[in-house]
Amino acid sequence: xxxxxxxLKEIKxxxxxxxxxxxxxxxxxxxxxDQEKNELSLNQNIFSRNLKLKELIKLKVNGSYNCTxxxxxxxxxxxxxxxxxxxxxxxxxxxxxxxxxSKRLTKTNFxxxxxxxxxxxxxxxxxxxxxxxxxxxxxxxxxLTTSSVSDLKFFPMPPPxxxxxxxxxxxxxxxxxxxxxxxxxxxxNHKVAYFKFCELIKSLxxxxxDDKTIKPYYLEMLLFTIADNEIYNELKNWAxxxxxxxxxx
Numbered sequence: 001x002x003x004x005x006x007x008l009k010e011i012k013x014x015x016x017x018x019x020x021x022x023x024x025x026x027x028x029x030x031x032x033x034d035q036e037k038n039e040l041s042l043n044q045n046i047f048s049r050n051l052k053l054k055e056l057i058k059l060k061v062n063g064s065y066n067c068t069x070x071x072x073x074x075x076x077x078x079x080x081x082x083x084x085x086x087x088x089x090x091x092x093x094x095x096x097x098x099x100x101x102s103k104r105l106t107k108t109n110f111x112x113x114x115x116x117x118x119x120x121x122x123x124x125x126x127x128x129x130x131x132x133x134x135x136x137x138x139x140x141x142x143x144l145t146t147s148s149v150s151d152l153k154f155f156p157m158p159p160p161x162x163x164x165x166x167x168x169x170x171x172x173x174x175x176x177x178x179x180x181x182x183x184x185x186x187x188x189n190h191k192v193a194y195f196k197f198c199e200l201i202k203s204l205x206x207x208x209x210d211d212k213t214i215k216p217y218y219l220e221m222l223l224f225t226i227a228d229n230e231i232y233n234e235l236k237n238w239a240x241x242x243x244x245x246x247x248x249x
Contacts, residue, residue, distance in 0.1 A: 014086060
């Protein structure tokens with residue numbers, strides 16, 4: 001864990017989130033009051049605007065997962081995911097909110113965790129973060145290169161929407177580097193993976209940012225930001241060296 005913290009601190013020092021974080025969104029929706037829209041518009045850089053959105057929605061929903069219009073806005077409009085508004089998915093969100101209380105997710109809900117975790121990350125951003133392919137890609141690579149499996153397991157990664165990340169299958173690399181271990185030994189079970197991830201990010205964020213009041217989503221946003229460039233390039237270079245040094249060469 002110590003090596004992972006050192007790596008994350010090094011990365012944090014080189015990444016200016018207020019300049020690098022580029023996940024923009026359209027807040028021109030009737031779901032937001034004129035005052036809320038004005039508050040969002042005052043945040044000129046995309047990073048701070050996303051931080052403000054977290055605060056506004058947290059206050060707006062007051063811990064409720066029953067704000068259906070806002071739930072689907074978070075997933076479809078802000079998250080840009082194809083998550084249809086229908087009775088089945090409304091029920092899915094309802095069961096997900098109950099599973100959060102029990103700290104156990106069904107396979108059905110974990111299979112859509114990229115979508116569902118977006119809601120919990122806004123409803124309760126102090127305890128939950130987004131679990132998507134870019135963030136998991138980053139943390140799994142950092143765990144692989146800094147920690148032993150006895151220290152930290154890996155997190156099952158949702159299918160990447162980003163074609164670039166799918167070019168290098170990190171799951172296969174993890175298995176190849178730990179050939180003697182089973183999937184169950186390497187990866188967290190779907191029932192607990194999301195909660196283990198949130199716990200890890202929550203504890204690491206305070207240390208990495210050297211601030212006990214820091215919100216977990218700062219670290220989540222950092223991991224999201226570095227996935228396409230720093231992490232991908234590091235993994236690509238590693239793969240090239242491995243191929244070059246392969247005995248068959």
